Amino acid sequence: MSDLDYLGRHDTRLEFQRVVNAARFIDQSGALPKLAALRAKMRAGRGAGGRPGSVTDRAILVVLFLLATEHEAMHLTLATHTVRRRLDAASLRYLELHRFDELSEVQVYHRLARALQTLIAPCDPFRGPRRKRLTFAEYEQLVNSRDIEAVERLNDVLHEIVNDLVFSSANADGGQWIAQTDGNFAFDGTLIKAGGGRGTDKKFGRYVSSEPDASIYFRDGDHSGTDISAGKKKFAKHAFGFELTLATMTDNFRVGRDGEVHQQEMPHVVVGIGWDGASRAPGRNAIRALKSVPAHGLPVNLGLGDRAYYSGAKTEHFHVFASAMGFKPVTEYRVDQLGKQDDYRGALQVDGWWYCSTMPKNLISATKDYKDGLIDKKTRNKRVEARRKYAAIRKSRPDSEGVTRWSHPVNLGHRCNPDRKDADLFCTQKTISIPLAAGLKHAQEFQFESPEWKAAYNLRTTVEQANGGLKRGSTHNLGEKEKRRLRGRTAQFVLAALVVMARNIELLRLARRKQEDVEFAKSVARKKELRKSMPYNSARMNDDEREEIEKAMAART
Structure with missing residues (x-):
């Protein structure tokens, strides 16, 4: 044995109970039977085919989910290392990875890679070659060969399956928090960078991105670049990738008959997500995320979104569907x-x-x-x-x-x-x-800029916190494309969903600790109030000034 062995986290064994807990989220989601039904439908009329795969959908999802809970890159090489070095015999049997401890790392790698392809194939609306960079002629042929209606139908099924996985994590810890929500949900999109950063040259056809279903995101305007002049577009800040839209549970919120606002703190778990090319169709993507709320039997109350949705999206793409689901709009406007x-x-x-x-x-x-x-x-x-x-x-x-x-x-x-x-x-x-048609686009649940509206709209910060938490470099770092090297829009979507699940579990674990440890809950509350009270130039304060504010906050709490 080398003196370099067992010094890093990658060489530590994963406890059997931890594998069981991870598998429980996959099993309880209901996603696996839907995947099996899709695969049976895809194979209908074909022959028996070759030998069944040695890695099940359940096993590959559990292994990748375990990596997500450790804030690791979800690379197949790390998944291979986990199976070969970190799972004990009981865990391998539980995941039906029979005799995998006798295989070489190369053999395990290829089996896991095939399993991931098998997992994604039946629910992938955007199929295409992944192991080569397309010429522009091949790219055009691929796009023209897609049946738009069939793609949309399968995309809806894909979002249903992925959101079943996400909701299983939001409903953890006995579902006690989900059961208490009064139906307020904030939603927003965030850029998830992808490989092939130049994008596809659709004007001259000189090159095609290695991720042809991703798109360019501009920081200014509506993010699509359509409202930026040709002269300025070349110098505008932009990035290339996908748009992940989150629907997060906010604090419970109620306005009494006397106009007084009542709030109850809740864990801001993500209950639904949407996935599309960056800034391609924000309204439709938000609806994909919000559909998870009524689909899983949750109450529907306030829908908190910014100008990209209520003000910017087309009424027939967003407002009609959001209203039909029962969401009451709380938003702001362009000037x-x-x-x-x-x-x-x-x-x-x-x-x-x-x-x-x-x-x-x-x-x-x-x-x-x-x-x-x-x-x-x-x-x-x-x-x-x-x-x-x-x-x-x-x-x-x-x-x-x-x-x-x-x-x-x-x-x-x-x-x-x-x-x-x-x-x-x-x-x-x-x-x-x-x-319904009269005033639907600009409707508000509360009178704009009233105290009730301000208190409700402040709840939208929960989705901003979720975006920041998922992209935090010290933890999940979802915005780093090197942590997600798989090609394909659907593969990237599944990996992003597993990261969202991991963060939901962390939030619920924190909520339970605050329930059980009163002193810890008070400490968190004090820090939260301190952040709210700190002036924007707090970095320039000396120690005496900062200590004075902290004492005042301690006395108040």
């Missing part, structure tokens, strides 16, 4: 979308809410005037508060056809005379039914 957005039978939609048409113009334009620098923040807040007397009262939730009943504001007195010549149905009838 050119502020103020009056729609009208219906005498009701004005202003910043996502319906108002009486007699509302003064300076109140209608309050938020836009502030963004344009015409008024200060204090004036804007006063005008937003003054809007409340003109605000319509929602009398019902959308029915099966999306129709909502709204009542005219009361106590307007002489401000709204129903007998005036230009009075429409909203002012004369007092209650109207507003169809």
